[in-house]
Amino acid sequence: MRGAARRHDEGSQLYFESRSRWSSPLYACASSVRATIKTVSFLLNGTEGLKDLSVTDVRPKVYPNNDSIPLWGVEETGKSMDEISPIWGLVSPAYENYPNISVIKAESLHLPGYSDSSDVSSKRTYQNMPGSEFFEAVSKYAYDISDKSNTYGPRVDYTGYANMALYVKWQNLSSSPETAPKIIDLIWTDAAAAVVVGTKGVLGDGNVGSPSEAARVSVRPMTNQIKYRWLFGIPALIVVIICMVIGSLAFCTLIFRRHNLTIMRRHLNQSSAGRLLTGFLYPEYCNLDTNSKVWSKTVGQNVIDLGGDNALMSLLARDNFGKGGNSSSGDADSWQRG
Secondary structure, three states, rough: EOOOOOOOOOOOOOOOOOOOOOOOOOOOOOOOEEEEEEEEEEEOOOOHHHEEEEEEEEEEEOOOOOOHOOEEEOOOOOOOOOOOOOEEEEEEEEEEOOOOOOOEEEEEEEEOOOHHHHHHHHHHEEEEEEEEHHHHHHHHHHOOOOOOOOOOOOOOOOOOOOOOOHHHHHHHHHOOOOOOHHHHHHHHHHHHHHOOOOEEEEEEHHHHHHHHHHHOOOOOOOOOOOOOOOOHHHHHHHHHHHHHHHHHHHHHHHHHOOOHHHHHHHHHHHHOOHHHHHHHHHHOOOOOOHHHHHHHOOOOOOOOOOOOHHHHHHHHHHHHHHHHOOOOOHHHHHHOOO
């Protein structure tokens, strides 16, 4: 296990500075998962149900004699851990000699085996079954917190990369071999609490009750939602209202036929500089009512220069010639000077 980096020169431990000196401790760890029974004391203070419920004490269960010590059982499948994960749990004394079960009477049970999840996922399907597979999946996750795509555990960032408080906690715990194991314990506990669902049914004692005795189980779906502050949408709402008003007026005008697309196209042609100039210079080819495609093919490609010194003289001369009249250069020159 690689611990959180700590600074060795002067400066803050909370952020990295250029040329600062840091080091990370490296520990060799070995873990096992042990199942045990605890005595838990609760305090209920109020009438709001679980909101007013708090745990006051947790301690190992005390057994008055050897007969009260629990009997643990582990399933014997004859298969390797890569093929199947055996079921384990408390066993009634009546099944102590039952075939395909290994039993032991003890205050706790070290859960059997561990298999790399990459091998497991390729050979069998993972099931979140209580008393079977959750502990090995969570153990794998506790030692590989950087794997954000882990199928076997919750997708939570335990690295402290985006959480300064968590990073400082890992710095303090990884500073010595005595406290470093608590990092694995805390991650394992947090991940296991999210996947363990319990084994009790909803049909009463022994799960043998009738459907009418079924307990009500509330399920709340968890979905991702994007919330939007409606105040930021006021400008867009105003624009939408204006567009609706303009659209409604245009629609009413079109219905009562005071204006239509033909009239609108004629107005656009009459206000177009290109239409006005070509109609003035080439009246034999087009006018303001000429179809757009015809106008484009006949005179739309012509270039008219209005920036030269003789631009006005050229237009006047072209106008006189187009009307069949005569014009001299002096007359045109006097128009240009005027």
